[in-house]
Amino acid sequence: DTGVSQNPRHxxxxxxxxxxxxxxxxxxxxxxxxYRQTLGQGPEFLTYFQNEAQLEKSRLLSDRFSAExxxxxxSTLEIQRTEQGDSAMYLxxxxxxxxxxxxxxxxEQYFGPGTRLTVT
Amino acid sequence: QQxxxxxxxxxxxxxxxxxxxxxxxxxxAFDYFPWYQQFPGKGPALLIAIRPDVSEKKEGRFTISFxxxxxxxSLHIMDSQPGDSATYFCAASxxxxxxxxxxxxxxQVVVTP
Numbered sequence: 001d002t003g004v005s006q007n008p009r010h011x012x013x014x015x016x017x018x019x020x021x022x023x024x025x026x027x028x029x030x031x032x033x034x035y036r037q038t039l040g041q042g043p044e045f046l047t048y049f050q051n052e053a054q055l056e057k058s059r060l061l062s063d064r065f066s067a068e069x070x071x072x073x074x075s076t077l078e079i080q081r082t083e084q085g086d087s088a089m090y091l092x093x094x095x096x097x098x099x100x101x102x103x104x105x106x107x108e109q110y111f112g113p114g115t116r117l118t119v120t
Numbered sequence: 121q122q123x124x125x126x127x128x129x130x131x132x133x134x135x136x137x138x139x140x141x142x143x144x145x146x147x148x149a150f151d152y153f154p155w156y157q158q159f160p161g162k163g164p165a166l167l168i169a170i171r172p173d174v175s176e177k178k179e180g181r182f183t184i185s186f187x188x189x190x191x192x193x194s195l196h197i198m199d200s201q202p203g204d205s206a207t208y209f210c211a212a213s214x215x216x217x218x219x220x221x222x223x224x225x226x227x228q229v230v231v232t233p
Contacts, residue, residue: 042126042211
């Protein structure tokens, strides 16, 4: 399977603990996004990487959240001192570099299966 | 402030019928409008997408209709099948925003046999 993979798929943690999620994008996709999805809602943008550079962070990403993408390959999202309000599905998506000559849209984002976080 | 508004919240359609989901947006800078399909416990899957330079795009049983002047776009699912039962999300992005997607709240579609 060459799609976006995320690990773990499920994480249950106690309030105040730190958690880390991993995303492996589709090979050769240089763009990587993190989104958060709560029950009954659409995904909300958290942060964006182009190669190893983090180019944008949403105001939803408080100081307790940090994301990295070393070497422009996989990415990690860490949440420190988790709170019950952090319970959500954390989704990763990747996108290929633009190929405007072939009219391939730069924004086709392919999502992973997500990591379901439950904070008790 | 939700930049993309989606309706209805849910709909039930009989097998073979047409499912229609509507979305409206405010930001005229949006220039890419995809639809995603999501099954319970899974990530969203890209279904079909459109740019504002065309008014309609069809892929199999799925059609996007786009009305630039009204700032609205819709998804039509023809000949709906029970396997189409899922939550559908519309989204939008703009060229100068790294492609980050603004999603609607979703429509739960149930196709009855």
